[in-house]
Amino acid sequence: MTDFQHQAIRLTSMQRPETWLESLRTKAADDWLAQPWPTRKTEHWKYTPLQNLQKTILHAWGREEVPLLDTLLENNLAPLNAYRLIFIDGVFDPFNSSKLPAEVVQFSKANEDQQAVVLKYLGTIIEGERHLFATLSNAWLDDGVLIHVPRNQKLDKPVYIVNVSTAAPVTTNQRVLIVLEENSSAEIVEHYFSADPVQQGFVNSLTEIHIGDNASLQHYRLNLEEEQAQHIGAVHVDLQRNARLRGFAIALGASLMRIDYQLNHRGQGGELDLQGVYVPRNNQLVDYHTNICHWVPHCRSNEAFRGIVGDSAQAIFNGRIYIHQHAQKTLAELSNKNLLTSSKAEVNTKPELEIYADDVRCAHGATVSQLNTNARYYLQSRGLSRSEAEVMLSFGFINELLEQIAQPVVHDYLQPRLAALFGRDNSLNEASSLLGDSNG
Amino acid sequence: MSEQVEHLIKKEYAAGFHTNIVSETLPPGLNEDVIRFISAKKSEPEWLLDWRLKAYKAWQEMSEPTWAHVNYDEIDFQAVSYYSAPKSMDEKPKSLDEVDPELLRTYEKLGIPLHEQAALAGVAMDVVFDSVSVVTTFREKLLEAGVIFCSISEAVQKYPELIKKYLGSVVPQKDNFYAALNSAVFSDGSFVYIPKGVRCPMELSTYFRINEQNTGQFERTLIVAEEGSYVSYLEGCTAPMRDENQLHAAVVELVALDNAEIKYSTVQNWYPGNEEGKGGIYNFVTKRGVCHTNAKISWTQVETGSAVTWKYPSCVLRGDNSVGEFYSVALTNNYQQADTGTKMIHIGKNTRSTIISKGISAGKSSNAYRGLVRINPGAEGARNYTQCDSLLIGDKCGAHTFPYIESKNPTAVIEHEATTSKVSEDQMFLCQQRGLDAEKAVSMIVNGFCREVFKELPMEFAVEAGKLLEVSLEGSVG
Numbered sequence A: 001m002t003d004f005q006h007q008a009i010r011l012t013s014m015q016r017p018e019t020w021l022e023s024l025r026t027k028a029a030d031d032w033l034a035q036p037w038p039t040r041k042t043e044h045w046k047y048t049p050l051q052n053l054q055k056t057i058l059h060a061w062g063r064e065e066v067p068l069l070d071t072l073l074e075n076n077l078a079p080l081n082a083y084r085l086i087f088i089d090g091v092f093d094p095f096n097s098s099k100l101p102a103e104v105v106q107f108s109k110a111n112e113d114q115q116a117v118v119l120k121y122l123g124t125i126i127e128g129e130r131h132l133f134a135t136l137s138n139a140w141l142d143d144g145v146l147i148h149v150p151r152n153q154k155l156d157k158p159v160y161i162v163n164v165s166t167a168a169p170v171t172t173n174q175r176v177l178i179v180l181e182e183n184s185s186a187e188i189v190e191h192y193f194s195a196d197p198v199q200q201g202f203v204n205s206l207t208e209i210h211i212g213d214n215a216s217l218q219h220y221r222l223n224l225e226e227e228q229a230q231h232i233g234a235v236h237v238d239l240q241r242n243a244r245l246r247g248f249a250i251a252l253g254a255s256l257m258r259i260d261y262q263l264n265h266r267g268q269g270g271e272l273d274l275q276g277v278y279v280p281r282n283n284q285l286v287d288y289h290t291n292i293c294h295w296v297p298h299c300r301s302n303e304a305f306r307g308i309v310g311d312s313a314q315a316i317f318n319g320r321i322y323i324h325q326h327a328q329k330t331l332a333e334l335s336n337k338n339l340l341t342s343s344k345a346e347v348n349t350k351p352e353l354e355i356y357a358d359d360v361r362c363a364h365g366a367t368v369s370q371l372n373t374n375a376r377y378y379l380q381s382r383g384l385s386r387s388e389a390e391v392m393l394s395f396g397f398i399n400e401l402l403e404q405i406a407q408p409v410v411h412d413y414l415q416p417r418l419a420a421l422f423g424r425d426n427s428l429n430e431a432s433s434l435l436g437d438s439n440g
Numbered sequence B: 001m002s003e004q005v006e007h008l009i010k011k012e013y014a015a016g017f018h019t020n021i022v023s024e025t026l027p028p029g030l031n032e033d034v035i036r037f038i039s040a041k042k043s044e045p046e047w048l049l050d051w052r053l054k055a056y057k058a059w060q061e062m063s064e065p066t067w068a069h070v071n072y073d074e075i076d077f078q079a080v081s082y083y084s085a086p087k088s089m090d091e092k093p094k095s096l097d098e099v100d101p102e103l104l105r106t107y108e109k110l111g112i113p114l115h116e117q118a119a120l121a122g123v124a125m126d127v128v129f130d131s132v133s134v135v136t137t138f139r140e141k142l143l144e145a146g147v148i149f150c151s152i153s154e155a156v157q158k159y160p161e162l163i164k165k166y167l168g169s170v171v172p173q174k175d176n177f178y179a180a181l182n183s184a185v186f187s188d189g190s191f192v193y194i195p196k197g198v199r200c201p202m203e204l205s206t207y208f209r210i211n212e213q214n215t216g217q218f219e220r221t222l223i224v225a226e227e228g229s230y231v232s233y234l235e236g237c238t239a240p241m242r243d244e245n246q247l248h249a250a251v252v253e254l255v256a257l258d259n260a261e262i263k264y265s266t267v268q269n270w271y272p273g274n275e276e277g278k279g280g281i282y283n284f285v286t287k288r289g290v291c292h293t294n295a296k297i298s299w300t301q302v303e304t305g306s307a308v309t310w311k312y313p314s315c316v317l318r319g320d321n322s323v324g325e326f327y328s329v330a331l332t333n334n335y336q337q338a339d340t341g342t343k344m345i346h347i348g349k350n351t352r353s354t355i356i357s358k359g360i361s362a363g364k365s366s367n368a369y370r371g372l373v374r375i376n377p378g379a380e381g382a383r384n385y386t387q388c389d390s391l392l393i394g395d396k397c398g399a400h401t402f403p404y405i406e407s408k409n410p411t412a413v414i415e416h417e418a419t420t421s422k423v424s425e426d427q428m429f430l431c432q433q434r435g436l437d438a439e440k441a442v443s444m445i446v447n448g449f450c451r452e453v454f455k456e457l458p459m460e461f462a463v464e465a466g467k468l469l470e471v472s473l474e475g476s477v478g
Helices: A003-012 A019-034 A051-055 A112-121 A132-138 A373-381 A386-402 A408-422 A428-440 B002-007 B032-039 B046-061 B101-110 B139-144 B151-160 B160-166 B177-185 B425-433 B438-454 B459-473
Strands: A083-088 A104-106 A145-149 A159-165 A171-180 A187-192 A204-209 A216-224 A230-239 A242-249 A256-265 A271-278 A287-294 A300-309 A315-325 A331-341 A344-353 A361-369 B021-026 B084-086 B123-129 B132-136 B148-151 B190-194 B203-209 B220-225 B230-238 B245-248 B251-256 B263-270 B280-291 B295-304 B308-311 B312-317 B323-332 B336-341 B343-346 B352-362 B366-375 B383-393 B399-409 B411-424
Touching: A003 A019, A003 A051, A003 A132, A003 B411, A019 A112, A019 A132, A051 A104, A051 A187, A051 A230, A051 A256, A104 A287, A104 B308, A112 A145, A112 A171, A132 A171, A132 A204, A145 A187, A145 B323, A159 A171, A159 A408, A171 A187, A171 A216, A187 A204, A204 A242, A204 B230, A216 A230, A216 A256, A216 A386, A216 A408, A242 A256, A256 B177, A271 A287, A287 A300, A287 A331, A300 A315, A300 A344, A300 A386, A300 B323, A300 B336, A315 A331, A315 A361, A315 A386, A331 A344, A331 B084, A344 A361, A344 B383, A344 B411, A361 B399, A373 A386, A386 A408, A428 B002, B032 B046, B046 B177, B101 B123, B101 B203, B132 B148, B132 B151, B139 B148, B139 B245, B139 B323, B148 B151, B151 B160, B151 B190, B151 B220, B160 B190, B160 B220, B177 B251, B177 B280, B190 B203, B190 B230, B220 B230, B220 B263, B251 B263, B251 B295, B263 B280, B280 B295, B280 B323, B295 B336, B295 B438, B295 B459, B312 B352, B312 B399, B323 B336, B323 B366, B323 B438, B343 B352, B352 B399, B352 B438, B366 B383, B366 B411, B383 B399, B399 B411, B425 B438
Parallel strands: A083 A159, A145 A171, A159 A187, A171 A204, A187 A216, A204 A230, A216 A242, A230 A256, A242 A271, A256 A287, A271 A300, A287 A315, A300 A331, A315 A344, A331 A361, B123 B203, B190 B220, B203 B230, B220 B251, B230 B263, B245 B280, B251 B280, B263 B295, B280 B308, B280 B312, B295 B323, B308 B336, B312 B343, B323 B352, B336 B366, B343 B366, B352 B383, B366 B399, B383 B411
Antiparallel strands: A104 A145, A344 B399, A361 B411, B021 B084, B123 B132, B148 B190
């Protein structure tokens, strides 16, 4: 048990949670204190040091007032026609948020039926043992967002959850629960960004998703925070019979950026596609840990992550596929490709397969390399400068995944921003903007 | 089909007999006196005893590694006997004629010819029985070429400066729990020294046999290939069938100096335990080689035996342009567990490594590939290609892949691929439709699956490996 663990629990006394959440909180607080603090010898934290986080002084979240941010609206996905929920440092901003439909509600405003849904699902999808910070999220639980789509219904517009972090050194606990009942469908975008380049707070975020029989979900998680951010996040998903998930994740990198995906196939015929992009630079770190568990037969998983790591940045990718003894006829694929663009950059990747059923087809692949010099030569021979060619090739490397984003607004938002990222040199802005336009 | 496969997997372990021979065996237990006894038995110089004791001290402070994907009851290291030798070996026999005929019969039964005239021309053998080396063949012929091939105890006496220089230089005493244990109590093993520019005229081979009950075997192999030399070394092993588990903790060190090449092949066939998973050898081995400039080390292993295998033959590619290779077939059946793979540490520029690993799991076994490819910041232009394929036979076994890839140099190119599948019905149908029975079909498919590795083995071994695989798979086709 560390001081950080104690400190974290002390914060809970400053909250005023709903009484009906109390039992989950108390149990989680005990679990959190009982679990050992991860070190370099803890397999899941082997490459990601937590020393800095441990030194961070946690400040309670302000519940009272919402700071007004002018910059806020410039940064978000303005053209997206969606139900908007805006949180600033974890505090709900009713002024900038839209009027919410019946399917979307904050835990604190939930009616009895909705409370019942929360109680039924909240905390049941996560596996605490593997996910220390999910336990913390439970312990810190005082409010959250419930998206509950009843049977045979489709949310008419996407739900867009914006989380803005300011320079204030506050701790944020962001909790989302998505419950799609049988035969329903929804599209949800979670967007994290910083309003200020200076960021001293710590964000712990957790999204739990239940996808019922025949239901389908499109889910986006954009972690576009500034360099100093410290964010530990997770997405835990249960897929029931014939459920479908299309997920997309992107992280720019920060001083600590760790995102876990825990995906469980719990009903036959489930299908999931998960794509991810990470582009850490300078001294940043990105750590994606994904764990796809096939508990039942006849499911399909397809996962692809790509990263470009520059400067002195570090990227960690750990992709596990677990096939239970009963999960016959599984098809699972995972690919992880990395580009290293600087001699000080570092990539640690570990695609894992753990298979206990024989009639399955599973494959994974991982590559680490720099830009293909032949491809660069080809572009240069066509009259592009060396740096233009590099921008184009780097961008092209991740653009393959961006092109598969189904939501056009998210696609159009990300593409020029990523293109600009590789054209840091001013003279190249033209090249990168060209790329953004032509592809957009 | 499944019945035939079932039948195929169940074949008995052929090398499971016990040799009745009077042995001098230390009572179980490990303490400094045991180490002093072993050292004195081998009339070792003072420095080696100190070296052992240092390892023992380090070992006492270490704890057993638990990260491997294997489960077994805790080992009581005080219940193991750390030295056992046939009584007849007390007076070192000067020639084969003086060796106890019972011992010779053991090897005859195993199909290992010790009489030079009967031996396959071109393979020199060192035979280790429990804790001692029994005989080394073709020594004179090898000496003509300047090649030293003898037991490590003999080398300590005859070539102390070489031993002092290289022992522990690749696998230090404190490297890991089992290496430390081995460093403290190693009893025998082989020593090979190939002088500058010499191409070893024949294959060298060591055969390890555990015979006595409740003993552990702790051998240490050291191979030094001087500049521009070449050697191909083979290793084989068997043990009697017993209900209790026996410990085998070996250390192998390879040093390939500039432009040298070492080819190290292993066919591991320790007793795997019975169908219920009772008995069998715990095979906890540390194997590592260092490559200097332009040198090459190639590990080839066929792992069919042992109850639990924990083994990662590794290459430290220290010199520029050096090459590391790892070819492995690991087959597990019944309750066997294997956690095996390799480490390729790229330090020098333009270093290259290839990893081909084929895992076959049958019965209720568990088979894991665990590998590390590390590219250090200075390894400009390093290249790695890894391919791990797993084949599952039966729905109660497990196949796992844990590859660690760590790159700190942008000019390095690393590729990793892994697949897992079963013997497909299409393949079976195709073979059967052309007139092969199910058993032959599976055998053919499995052999084809392993082909890339088998072709790296020396000829005699490739034949043996192929047969071994058939034997071990017997009864698993389903």
